Structure formats: C-alpha cells, structure tokens
Amino acid sequence: MAGALVFVGFMGAGKSTAARAVADVLGRTHVDIDEEIERTTGRTIPQIFGTEGESGFREIEERTILEVLGRVEEGGSVALGGGALGSGVVREALKRHTVCWLEIDEATAWRRAKRSDRPLARDKDAFSALYDARLPVYEAAADVFLPQGGRSTMTRAAPRLLEAGAGRRLAFGRAGEALYPVWFGARVWPALTDQDIVITDRNVAEVHGARFEKHRTLVMEAGEAHKTLATAESLWTQLAAMGATRASRIVAVGGGVVGDVAGFVAATYQRGIPVLQVPTTLVSQIDSALGGKTGVDLPAAKNYVGAYHQPDAVHVLPSMLKTLPEAERAAGYAEVVKTGIIAGGPLWERIRGGAIDEPDVVLGCARVKLDIVARDERDGGPRQMLNLGHTVGHAIETVTHYARYRHGEAVGLGMLAVLRLSGQDALREEVRALLEAQGLPVTMDPSIDPDAVVAATRSDKKRLGADVPYVVVDEPGQLRWGQAIGDAEVRAAVEELR
Numbered sequence: 001m002a003g004a005l006v007f008v009g010f011m012g013a014g015k016s017t018a019a020r021a022v023a024d025v026l027g028r029t030h031v032d033i034d035e036e037i038e039r040t041t042g043r044t045i046p047q048i049f050g051t052e053g054e055s056g057f058r059e060i061e062e063r064t065i066l067e068v069l070g071r072v073e074e075g076g077s078v079a080l081g082g083g084a085l086g087s088g089v090v091r092e093a094l095k096r097h098t099v100c101w102l103e104i105d106e107a108t109a110w111r112r113a114k115r116s117d118r119p120l121a122r123d124k125d126a127f128s129a130l131y132d133a134r135l136p137v138y139e140a141a142a143d144v145f146l147p148q149g150g151r152s153t154m155t156r157a158a159p160r161l162l163e164a165g166a167g168r169r170l171a172f173g174r175a176g177e178a179l180y181p182v183w184f185g186a187r188v189w190p191a192l193t194d195q196d197i198v199i200t201d202r203n204v205a206e207v208h209g210a211r212f213e214k215h216r217t218l219v220m221e222a223g224e225a226h227k228t229l230a231t232a233e234s235l236w237t238q239l240a241a242m243g244a245t246r247a248s249r250i251v252a253v254g255g256g257v258v259g260d261v262a263g264f265v266a267a268t269y270q271r272g273i274p275v276l277q278v279p280t281t282l283v284s285q286i287d288s289a290l291g292g293k294t295g296v297d298l299p300a301a302k303n304y305v306g307a308y309h310q311p312d313a314v315h316v317l318p319s320m321l322k323t324l325p326e327a328e329r330a331a332g333y334a335e336v337v338k339t340g341i342i343a344g345g346p347l348w349e350r351i352r353g354g355a356i357d358e359p360d361v362v363l364g365c366a367r368v369k370l371d372i373v374a375r376d377e378r379d380g381g382p383r384q385m386l387n388l389g390h391t392v393g394h395a396i397e398t399v400t401h402y403a404r405y406r407h408g409e410a411v412g413l414g415m416l417a418v419l420r421l422s423g424q425d426a427l428r429e430e431v432r433a434l435l436e437a438q439g440l441p442v443t444m445d446p447s448i449d450p451d452a453v454v455a456a457t458r459s460d461k462k463r464l465g466a467d468v469p470y471v472v473v474d475e476p477g478q479l480r481w482g483q484a485i486g487d488a489e490v491r492a493a494v495e496e497l498r
Contacts, residue, residue, distance in 0.1 A: 001410040003097035003159050004072045008138055010131055011121055012112030013104040015079040018146065021154035022161060023077035030077040031068050033263045037061060045081075054083075069093055075162055083120070085137045090166045094141060095376060098165035101142035106131045108148070136346060145171040145367060147374060148408045153179065162479035163417065169363065173370050174258040175292055175377040177309040182290065182370065184363050188274055192251060197244055199235060199262035200253040201226075204280055207323050212253065216242060227257045227297050229305060235265045238275065249274040249312070255281035255328075256288035256407060260306070263294030267309030276313045282322060282332025283408055284356050285316050286339060286365035287386070291373040297402065301459035304393045316366065316398065318359040327355065330438040331408030336432055338388050338415060339365040341427075342372075344477015356438070388471045389415030392494060395456035396444065404445060410439045417493040421485055422472040436495075444497035453494045454487050 005022060007015040012052050016032050023030035046257055048057045055075035061084055068475035072078055078097075084090055106128060113121035121127055143165045146157065157172060160181050164170040171182040189211060192198075198212045201222040209217075218238050220231050239248075252262035252275055259277050266275035295306020321329065333356055340351035347364045355361045356452055369386065393414030397404060405413070412435045418427035420422040458470050476481065 003074060003078045004069060004078050005100055005101055006097045007077070007092055007100045008085055009082065010104055010134060011082045011103035011108050012109040012119055014101040014104050015259050017151060018154045019077040019079035022149045023314060025155050025158040026075055028076045029073055031072060032079045033065055033068065033134065034081050034130060035063065036068060037064050040064065046117050046119055058087065059082070062090055065090050065091055067098065072083050082134065083140055085188070086461045089135060091141060095112060098143045099141045100144040100146055100161060100162065102146045112491040115470040116156050125480040128282045143169055147172055147174050149174065154319050171251045171367055171370055173290060173310065173314065174374040175267045180311055180315040182316065182366065184316045184359070186317065186319055188279065190251065190313065190315050195247055196249045196251050197239065198253055198266065199258065201258050204254045204258065207319070208253065208280065208470060210485050220258070224257055224297070224407065225259055229296055231261055232265055232296055236269055239269055241455055244269065246270050246273050249276065251278060252290065253278045253280065255279065256284045259284050259289045260294050263309050264296055264306055272309065274312045275309065277311045277359060279314070279316060280320045280322055281328060283335050285362050287335050287369055289314050290366060290369045290483045292377070301398055316362065318362060321357050327406070330440050331406040332357070333438045334412035334435060334440060336365055337431060339368050341473060342385050342388060342478050342479060343368045348476045352434065382481070384469065385471055385479050388479065391460050391468060391470055392417045392453065396448065398456045398459065399448060399452045411440055413444055413497055416442065417497060419473060420496060421470065421489060423472050425459065427473065446498045450494040450498065451490050454491050
C-alpha cells in the first residue's frame with residue numbers, strides 16, 4: 001500500500017471517528033480536513049458557508065486536501081468531508097492513496113445529521129437527493145468498503161486496510177462477533193502455508209491446480225450429486241489420515257458445492273477449524289461463499305444438514321470466471337438477477353441493462369449479500385430475502401434428484417414462479433427475457449409433477465410452522481419475507497412453468 005488511508009462517506013457516517021481509531025491502532029498521524037480548514041482559516045465550516053457559499057468553501061477544501069495529501073505519511077489517516085469527492089482534482093489525487101468508504105444508509109445519516117449545524121442537512125428532500133447523487137461517486141473511488149460498527153469495528157479492521165489499494169479492493173463480512181475480509185481483484189490469491197489443506201473438485205483442479213499444486217490437496221467429485229454426507233465423511237477421514245489438527249486451515253477452492261461441503265467439513269472436523277473461501281464461479285463469488293452457510297444435501301431436501309461457520313476470509317478473483325463453461329456462467333446469472341431485484345436502485349438498473357459478470361457488478365452483488373448477513377446472520381428476518389426464488393427452485397432440484405437442472409437454472413424458474421405469485425407480471429416478463437437471453441430455461445420439463453414440487457416446498461428448511469415462508473416482491477428493492485401462500489396458488493405458478 002502506498003500513500004494515506006483516506007476516509008470518505010456521506011454526512012453522519014462517522015469518518016472522523018473511524019479515521020482516528022485506525023490511526024491509533026496503526027500508530028500513524030491523523031488529519032481531519034474539516035478541523036484543518038477551521039484551524040487554518042480561523043472560522044467554522046458554517047461561517048465559511050455563510051460568507052462565501054458552498055463554492056467558496058469547496059475551493060478552500062480542495063486546496064487543503066491537496067496540501068494534506070502531499071505531506072501526510074504513508075499509512076497516515078485522513079478524514080474528508082462528505083462532499084470532497086465532488087472535485088475532479090481531488091478524485092484524481094486520491095488515486096495515489098487508499099480510499100476507505102464508510103457506508104451508511106440514508107435513514108441513519110439523516111437521523112444523525114438533521115440536528116447538527118451542517119449547512120446541507122436542513123431540508124430532508126435536498127438531503128435525500130444529495131445522498132443519491134454522491135453514493136455512486138463514493139463507490140467508484142473506493143478501495144475499501146467499511147461497514148458501520150463504531151470504533152471497535154474500525155480497530156479490528158485497521159490492520160487489513162494497509163493491504164488494500166493498487167487493484168486490491170476490500171469489503172468486510174460481519175456476522176455476530178465475526179468480522180472477516182472479502183478481497184476482490186487480480187492479486188488476491190491467498191498466501192498459503194504448510195498448515196493449509198486445499199479442498200477442491202476434479203474440474204477446478206484440472207483448470208486451476210497449478211495455483212495449489214505444492215500444497216496438500218483433497219479432491220472431491222464435482223457436482224450437486226456429490227454434495228452429500230458420504231463426501232463429507234470421506235474428507236473427514238482423509239483429514240484425519242494426513243494428521244490435520246485444529247491448527248490446520250481448510251482452503252475451499254471451487255464453486256458453491258465445494259464451498260458448502262468444505263465449509264461444513266471445516267465446521268465439524270475436530271469441532272471446527274478455520275476455512276478460507278476462494279470461489280471460482282459466479283454463484284459462489286456473489287452468494288454462496290459469503291455469509292457462513294455450509295452444508296450438504298439429503299435425498300429428502302437440499303442443504304438439510306449443515307452449520308453456520310463464518311470464513312476467516314474470502315478471496316474473489318474475477319479472472320476465474322473466464323474459465324467457466326458458458327452454461328455455468330449463465331446459471332450464475334440467475335443469482336445476479338435475483339440480487340439485483342433485492343437491491344433495486346442503480347445495481348438493478350445495471351443488471352436489467354445487460355450487465356452480467358463485470359467485476360463491479362460482482363462486487364456490488366457481493367456487497368448486497370454482506371449487508372444483509374450483517375443485519376441477520378441466521379435467517380430470522382431480512383436474510384430470508386436471499387431466498388427469493390429458492391423455495392420453488394430448491395423443490396425443483398429435490399424432485400429431479402439434483403440431476404436435471406443446475407442450481408442457478410432452478411433458481412431462475414423459481415423466480416418466475418414467485419414473481420407470478422407476487423402479482424408482478426411485467427417484472428416477470430422482463431426477468432424471463434433476461435434469463436432467456438442467457439440461454440437459461442424459462443419453462444420447466446413437462447414431465448416434472450407440479451404436485452411433487454409443491455410437496456417438496458414444504459421441506460423448505462426455513463419453515464418453522466405449518467406454513468412455508470415465501471419471499472414476495474412489491475418492486476425491485478422492496479420485498480416481503482415470511483409470506484404464507486396457499487398450495488393451490490403455488491401449484492398454479494409451477495404448472496405455468498411447464
């Protein structure tokens with residue numbers, strides 16, 4: 001890493017607090033630009049706005065930022081004002097530094113800012129418009145995406161920040177007490193040690209085996225049909241035979257099946273050893289490698305045996321997607337569409353406009369998943385949104401014995417069913433066209449019995465009582481989870497797929 005750690009974000013995000021906390025942990029200098037402006041001008045920010053207007057303040061701010069960035073030590077901590085990135089000169093200067101975006105939702109930002117003396121926090125509508133305008137600017141500039149969490153979160157994240165930048169983008173997964181780095185970029189392959197044991201499948205080993213050929217490796221058979229207790233038992237047995245201990249670390253290199261199985265093996269071997277996730281497919285990079293869900297299938301239902309086991313880190317290399325067979329890439333696209341509908345806003349607009357697996361889209365989808373998991377690790381509430389299309393999709397996989405459809409293909413069919421159940425006919429047709437354009441199935445094999453699919457939905461692992469909980473869509477970005485829907489309605493939606 002070269003240059004300073006520069007903290008940016010909207011009003012109320014806590015940039016000054018975060019920058020000070022990180023500087024204290026790293027033993028580096030800290031500069032708050034607003035404080036520096038007030039010190040050098042002898043006036044408060046509201047006074048400058050009052051006498052010179054916003055344009056006058058921005059000129060002073062730009063000069064101050066450039067001067068501070070020119071003298072701050074490497075790894076020093078600098079907190080910018082919320083509007084500083086409006087300057088193209090500042091944005092250009094920041095390319096030589098590591099930009100840490102402290103994210104905050106609009107409602108929290110307004111609650112914190114409205115009672116302050118901030119000149120731009122006096123009108124709610126103007127505040128909202130400013131929030132929407134600035135978000136894409138922060139996102140484009142960011143090397144690091146920092147979650148809310150106060151000083152303790154920043155203290156734990158601080159050492160990782162020095163490794164970011166120069167094409168290594170960093171987000172954080174948070175679940176309960178766990179806080180782990182999620183790396184994105186061409187140079188984020190993990191540094192492996194003699195204690196590490198790679199678990200992969202035959203397909204991945206054939207394509208990417210050179211990356212880990214010097215390390216101990218266990219190779220499982222590829223495909224959902226091998227996501228079983230028998231595979232897990234074989235891996236446990238091999239780990240024991242090679243003398244793996246609780247000091248060992250599993251490195252899961254592969255798609256969703258490998259990540260789920262290897263994560264489950266790590267969660268249960270000697271009551272739990274660390275796991276690193278290195279996802280190689282689109283589905284795993286935006287979804288399954290994140291959030292700590294691990295497990296295997298039973299003949300009766302998908303993912304019925306498993307554990308929550310958060311990874312020590314996730315390493316996402318976009319270049320790995322280039323080695324995917326086209327059918328696998330397309331299957332992953334169904335999860336991209338699902339995530340876009342959950343997110344709404346700019347991400348959905350990019351996806352509906354044709355974006356598929358561009359690095360920024362992969363990162364954006366992953367950040368949606370990370371944000372939801374941070375709010376609900378164990379499916380008690382908003383994490384159920386991630387099940388959009390999965391209740392019917394998993395049922396289709398189950399009744400076809402995991403042999404007829406790839407996971408993403410089944411999820412695509414499940415989305416079409418639930419959009420019909422949501423009364424979102426226009427959105428259903430749009431999603432149908434998006435899936436079809438990528439060669440994904442938009443009709444179900446007519447030999448599949450709709451009654452069997454409906455019966456299989458009752459095995460959904462999120463069911464707590466008599467009713468199966470569905471996720472329904474009011475519009476992109478607005479979903480309701482835990483909704484009960486009658487069997488007759490579900491059967492009609494499934495029948496339509498045929």
